Amino acid sequence: MPRAENYTAIAEAFKKLGWSWWDTSYVTDGGPDAVASIFGANVLLKIIDESDFVKPTKQERDFFHDWSGPIYVISSVEQGESFDRAARGKLCN
Numbered sequence: 001m002p003r004a005e006n007y008t009a010i011a012e013a014f015k016k017l018g019w020s021w022w023d024t025s026y027v028t029d030g031g032p033d034a035v036a037s038i039f040g041a042n043v044l045l046k047i048i049d050e051s052d053f054v055k056p057t058k059q060e061r062d063f064f065h066d067w068s069g070p071i072y073v074i075s076s077v078e079q080g081e082s083f084d085r086a087a088r089g090k091l092c093n
Contacts, residue, residue: 003033004049006076011047013077017084030059032071038084039091043072050075 003025004010014036015021025033025047032044044067046060056064064071074080 004047006049007033007047009077010074010080013080014084017081019084028059028063030057030061030063032063038087041087041091043087044069046071046073048073048075 007025011021011023011034014034018038020037022035023033024031024035033047034045036043036045072083074083
């Protein structure tokens, strides 16, 4: 499955905010598109185009069902920045 068109902009925004970023979009079909880390906490991210809220693929549904931890869906740079503020609030307090 191809990466979302906004993937690079979102990745760069996270990196600029101090997150480590590992592109996993090529690793598996249906799994997370990235693993991001800050302050020793790792998060799985699914990156989607803001205007492309389509039905998840079977592989995505299977992964989300089988994975026991959280997977965060990010659809814009602004949403990524909001996620960063919330994560810092939880991790720094």
